[in-house]
Amino acid sequence: MRMRSDEAKSAILKVLSESGKPLGASQIVSALLSMGVDLQPRTVRYYLLKLDAQGFTKLVSRRMGREITERGREEISRTNAMARMGIVAAKVDSLGYKMSFNVKDGKGTIIINVSLIDPADFRLAIKEIQLIVNYGFSIGGMMAVAQEGAKLGSVVVPEGSIAIGTVCSVTLNGIFQKEGIPVVSRFGGLLEIKDRKPIRFVNMIEYRGSTLDPLEVFIRADMTRVRSAVLRGSGIVCASFREIPSVALDQIRKVERAMKVHGLGGILAIGRPSQPLFDISVSEGYCGMVVLGGLNPIAAVREAGVRVSIQSLAGLLDFNRLIPVHKYLRHDTGYLE
Amino acid sequence: MRMRSDEAKSAILKVLSESGKPLGASQIVSALLSMGVDLQPRTVRYYLLKLDAQGFTKLVSRRMGREITERGREEISRTNAMARMGIVAAKVDSLGYKMSFNVKDGKGTIIINVSLIDPADFRLAIKEIQLIVNYGFSIGGMMAVAQEGAKLGSVVVPEGSIAIGTVCSVTLNGIFQKEGIPVVSRFGGLLEIKDRKPIRFVNMIEYRGSTLDPLEVFIRADMTRVRSAVLRGSGIVCASFREIPSVALDQIRKVERAMKVHGLGGILAIGRPSQPLFDISVSEGYCGMVVLGGLNPIAAVREAGVRVSIQSLAGLLDFNRLIPVHKYLRHDTGYLE
DNA sequence: GGAATATACGGCAATATTGCCGTATTGTTA
């Protein structure tokens, strides 16, 4: 298995820049190991020779090893995207920590996705959202709307736009954590649906390895077929995969039922303890759990041809600002006045 | 970077055994990716040819791909140690979930390590434990003792032994999770102490990659020098590394203070947001946190020449069964009667 | 201060990984 060699070189440069002194290969190996990079000392030396050639490192002596050059430091600043890896995982954990929703009384803040559309497309958009929500491919049936100038989560609605807030699936992380259940968010992916049944993940991006929310990326890349999954029973929907300790299984079911009372849903499947779920292996002692993407209704709006600007993990919103989607259909003409 | 090729082959065999039908290389790649194994399709085919030669797989057709043979299934059963990887992480998460200790009122169950010694060594053992506890290289100053036939955590004390229960550092996971703070346990390691200051981790074992508690392994392997660290200011102590979301920093400090009220401690250092701690890099948006090993006092007992049988993560114990260590010194003669 | 030991290097070559592409099959569509 081979990581890209410039990733390895970048990691080595990072180790040297964080050290105050020259390092030999075996010291660099130790530091890399703590970063999840597993290379042999000889390999590190092989890369160090390449970095020398690029002017990013220089040999102090055969005993003392190498140090980073000024050029090496500039190179790190230039390619600082590396340091941002994993930032979506931090956002997931931060927002999950900050939200305050309590399943017992249905009060508190939840995490939302915010999507901006042209007000002229509102009626069509609500119909599409309703279609997906009714079929069950979302995190329940609640939604928020905000007009230009207003604030929805962390988004201020720009002029000429209307904002739609849907419940983000990371809200489930926060809910479980508030109940003391540890949740490991593994990846966001595209789940294939055939004959109205979920089959397997056809694409996936690890939360730990991404600077963007995976589902947002897939939708922007026009890789979804949510409408088709609903209308024809065959398509591709957004979903994410988590692992939970098997011992918490009963409590998860209880929390799931309590969520439903408040119009929240989204858990598509929970696997058997230590067994694969949709061909995804789970660690021993854990269950896999697949949660539908809170952006599936928005993907459908986009598939229907509406221009949508999407922002996932877009901050917190008090749950009392969300109402059932179908009420926008009844009131939507009046709502816009 | 290269994982051992028999690990790759084993993972491929696992994917095929979990599938009900033949698979081609690119389908195997998808499944491997969900297991954290990143190989190219050509590489998978390279390994498949080797597995063919070993009789573990066979080509169904050039279009349909390969399936596992009966011999392949036997090979998986034979090398089932692979399936047990990660089991300590599940135990950490399970026990953290199950314990009920509440920092506000100091009531509930905590997670303990249990160590068995000869009753004749009790007095010496308590003195060593006291030495380490007073220096601060443990999870506070509380301890439990049980005589033969009694139960301590999940351990029934055998004849001719006396059991010592020390607070396990995973108790901190449970405490933080009960407060809604997600904690990532990264690894258990050996921390070098020089001139009475912690320097860096000289060895480490990832929780996710181990079937045994790393600290238990290091102690059993006689790799600690806890007594020396306390008596001479230079040595090697057990500690573990966690990541917490930066946003939870203030609350962690509050919880830390609340723990101290009840005689619980063990947090050695918390790093700056997104900054390395003791040369260990952390993900963006997280802080590193180093927690001392609950078994450090036991390591010292062992270093002092006492024969000790150690079991870490040895179940739950009601916190009211632990008393401050120094009380065993005062009462220990009477205690044994 | 000199010898021994520990740490680090790079040459050489074996082994592992993977890109490219022509060929072999199966599934789908007209």
Add this chain to the structure above:
DNA sequence: TAACAATACGGCAATATTGCCGTATATTCC
């Protein structure tokens, strides 16, 4: 049913990784 498209294969060779070991330095010890 035949043609076409999709999926999978393995040959060939380039590139990456790493084991082995002799040599270059610094640190430590007597």
